[in-house]
Amino acid sequence: MLLHIDMDAFYAAIEQRDRPELRGRPVVVGGSTGRGVVAAASYEARRFGIHSAMPGRRAAQLCPDAVFVKGRIDHYADVGRQVRAIFHRYTPIVQPLSLDEAFLDVSGSERLFGPAASIGRRIKEEIRVELGLTASVGVAPLKFVAKIASDLNKPDGFVEVSSADVIRFLDPLPVSRLWGVGRVGQEKLQRMGLNQIGEVRVRDVDSLRRALGSWGEHLWKLANGIDERRVVPDRNAKQISHERTFNEDLTDETMLRAVVSYLAEQVGRRLRRNGRHTRTVSIKYRRDDFQTFAKSRTLDRPTHATAEIYRVSEAMLTEMRVREPRPVRLIGVSVGSLTEKNAPQQMSLFDLSEGETSQREVDKVVDQLRDQMGDQAVYRATSHRWIHRKTTGGATDDDRRDG
Secondary structure, three states: OEEEEEEOOHHHHHHHHHOHHHOOOOEEEEOOOOOOEEEEEOHHHHOOOOOOOOEHHHHHHHOOOOEEEOOOHHHHHHHHHHHHHHHOOOOOOEEEEEOOEEEEEOHHHHHHHOOHHHHHHHHHHHHHHHHOOOEEEEEEOOHHHHHHHHHHOOOOOEEEOOHHHHHHHHOOOEHHHOOOOOHHHHHHHHHOOOOEHHHHHHOOHHHHHHHHOHHHHHHHHHHOOOOOOOOOOHHHOOEEEEEEEEEEEEOOHHHHHHHHHHHHHHHHHHHHHOOOOEEEEEEEEEEOOOOEEEEEEEEEEEEOOHHHHHHHHHHHHHHHHHHOOOOEEEEEEEEEOOOOOOOOOOOOOOOOOOOHHHHHHHHHHHHHHHHHHOOOOOOOHHHHHHHHHHOOOOEOOOOOOOO
16 A cells, blocks of 8 residues: 655744744745745645745735745755655655655555554654644555545545545546646546546546547546556656646747756756666657657766756757647656666766766756755756746646656
8 A cells, every 4th residue: 555645834834833933823935025936835824825836925915914934945854854764664665756745655564564544644643743743644555546635634634545445536536636637637628528537437448548649548547546656766766757737838939948947957856866877868748639749869878967868858849849839738858767876887088078077066066055945046047937937837736757
């Protein structure tokens, strides 16, 4: 069985824990400057419609009594490490998605610690007692079902879905709960008369494939409780990927390149964090009609440099746009054929002339700054247009599929 554990309003909850005078008050992390954006909001603030990525000025309008506090990303990262240490008491198979969210595979731990539900409750209690924070837990046999379960009763939620109950659990839920269905996808499914997951489940898979391409088959599998993805720690992953589904289909070429730059940064950082290199870079591309395409390229030698991953990804994007110029609703960048952790790498005789040494130093400094100050503290100029749009609500959440 799998667990999906999501810390409740993580950044804001830490501030309320550390400053008792903030408990019960609407707390907003970040967004205090005129052009700042909200990094997190307490549940008291969320009742006023405040959410992450919202401009701080708008948050202040929605809740004049909100307390704005400066983010402390290094402190949040320290607490995140304490949370993960609790996870690792029960299983080594932990796939972090962010500082405050992770999948755990506890199948091999049940003989030692009891059923998965008992493990989930023990983890919740240890987080509460030791860290003074709450977490919501979903227990299920499938990744996406565990994710849905953890979202249903937040904050401080706990939902268990047995193997026998997966279909009964999914059927009445709205199609927006399916992994990868954003607002545009939901509207298209509703135009097809598909409002609930159960309606997708009973629809003929061939008709979905004709209407939506491979994405339709993907949705049909999820609706029928078919999800073969496993919990894979980055150190063991065969592939690392980041995707973005856009709230509005994109056609602007500069913006599309900015998205690819941003995704390349995310992938490169995870490679370096885990001491791994890639031999293959791929791009995934979904048109406005839901037809999905992919393109891959094998590198001359392994790399974990953001600049190289972006260079190859951007070239493939250009080729894809020539061949498939329609508006785009999703882009993904992935890396595969990964080396083992900290495996020795063959150095180039032309390392200095190729600029690889300077690129390694740039990546090192950027990683350090982002660890200390947050993901948006520093980034490449090529990512700027997307970073700015993303903070004002340009896309759905990241959908990372690693295996």
